Amino acid sequence: MPLETSEKSIKYTSKKIELQILKKLENLGINIYDEINKKHFPSIELPSRSTTNIIYNPKIRQYVLGDKKIFRSARNIRHLRPFAQLLWLATFAKELILTDKTSTLRDAFYNALGFGIDFKDQAESDDTIMDLEALLNTSRENFHVFPEERSSVFGPLIVEFTTKGYEGRRLDLTSIPDGAMIGPSMAKAEFIKCKAKMVLVVEKGAVYQRFLEEKAHEKFKAILIHTAGQAPRATRHFIRRLNHELHLPIYIFTDADVFGMHIASVLIYGSALAAHITELNIPDALWAGVYASDIERYKLPAMKLSNIDIKRLKELEKDPRYQKDPWKKEINVFWKHQKKAELEAFSRYGLPFIVNEFLPERLAEIERK
């Protein structure tokens, strides 16, 4: 039983995190049993995730929860249902960790149905899982609830898997030409040996493939990551680990449009929705383009901003994450030219251009700043 193992004797970081979560879950259970034994109604206090309690902290450059708490007591008939739902999910999380299995938000919902836990729909069980995250102050991936994997990684890094049945197995991340998926096992693998000097993150599969084929990993001694649009949280955590554990600079490349800019900003500053988790953001990562201003500069094929783009742009203008450059400056360029372009647009100068011309230019510019 992991609970009887001392933290020191555990080899893998991911297992240490799990042990900490198991201890928190155990304490949660002990407190409830204690209250019942004392003939009290058991209760739980957890940070409120309501929008009025989500505040942007400019010092640590991310959204966080304020001091408001919510209180759920078995004494209150209206609390009883969410109280029991939360406890059932805590049990489910414990089982997942102890059996080293993973689940998804959807699977958790169906599993709950089978146990007669009365969630009216998946939205309700998703929300309760976020309560559990807030209560444990950890992201659900740490108690094995994962999104569908779709991101991928390639580069000069050797990892060691810690998943049950694969402990100690190593993988050189240059050995699979298409890259390796960032699934549950990759997300918590240990970093063993790294020859990389930087991480290049791209939102588009086609550009990732271009980076692979033009050997950006060799030319820039880089680990390449494909987020596949808005990065799944397991991928955000993985990139954060590359930054924190290996001290690698992170450069993010997105489309020169409002949504691309936001993909970069969520990676860096986090989202309001995940303000209850502080282990996903990468405040030192840098957005490296494609900027709105690159459209003119590189004469990229561009499209007119749509009404949706314009609406979104107005929202971002008011967002605290966009009050400084390069964000502020690039928003102004969007307003001025009303144009957007994709990363693939560099292909107008031939397929190798983005790696052989654009990348060195941009990285040198960032270096000089």
Added chain:
Amino acid sequence: MPLETSEKSIKYTSKKIELQILKKLENLGINIYDEINKKHFPSIELPSRSTTNIIYNPKIRQYVLGDKKIFRSARNIRHLRPFAQLLWLATFAKELILTDKTSTLRDAFYNALGFGIDFKDQAESDDTIMDLEALLNTSRENFHVFPEERSSVFGPLIVEFTTKGYEGRRLDLTSIPDGAMIGPSMAKAEFIKCKAKMVLVVEKGAVYQRFLEEKAHEKFKAILIHTAGQAPRATRHFIRRLNHELHLPIYIFTDADVFGMHIASVLIYGSALAAHITELNIPDALWAGVYASDIERYKLPAMKLSNIDIKRLKELEKDPRYQKDPWKKEINVFWKHQKKAELEAFSRYGLPFIVNEFLPERLAEIERK
């Protein structure tokens, strides 16, 4: 230069296919030069992909093109534009093969823009690429135009990569716990050693992960494939190769809804849109559930059919691919109960149920037939 290499001396199947395509492209060029040298206007004849020329062939159980041809001549001013566009894409395809680089439909469009090729939008360049497929009688993946990768594979199979820079490198597909992506390199890797007895294909990432964790690959000696919804063509081709080259039976698992049923049917019989390509379908693959009739049988949590489901169901009823069982029977069950369910719904009986109970039952039933 590959064109000077004899086919026999080439080790890899994928390279042989590329050599055949290069020869076809060379002949296309020679014919056009010949016509010009004879002072004729050059022309191209290719199979028509118009809907009136798409017919279902019940004998080979797939959609194919009929005998209608289209003719494009440089003599006709209206033909000149598509004629030149097609020739430019033929050159682009040749370059991709010769440099062993891959591209996407979108990249091809931008690259064309850079060369001053006048495509009015990406839809037009996509369509011309399909003309090139029809002309060469091959799918675009064979001339290195790939979709964004998102499928994944795991199981007792050792592959050898043939991609430039990775020739001869082998990968055991059980060495990455999350599975390996089916990208351009995996799609054309050679199969070296296989201990599998079957292939289990699932549309959902969560269920794929369940199969991995419950060790379906060991219990059933199976290669596991995650299509991530409607299978990308590279994945369809990969599964077809597992069936044709390794003679493995293919079992497909989808949601018990109209769209899930269609994912299975496209894998098996192909789509009308790709009637000009005959190397993607897997007519011997079997749809193994979840059937509409499984909803009652296993008492699965189910939802009511939506209006979109009902509209789609009416379309499928008339589709030649759905005139036999199990399709016909299951369509009738959908009409009767008006309910749909997801693969994850089995989680109501605990996470291991789908692998430990449902799978052996279903495979035994199919075996008995």
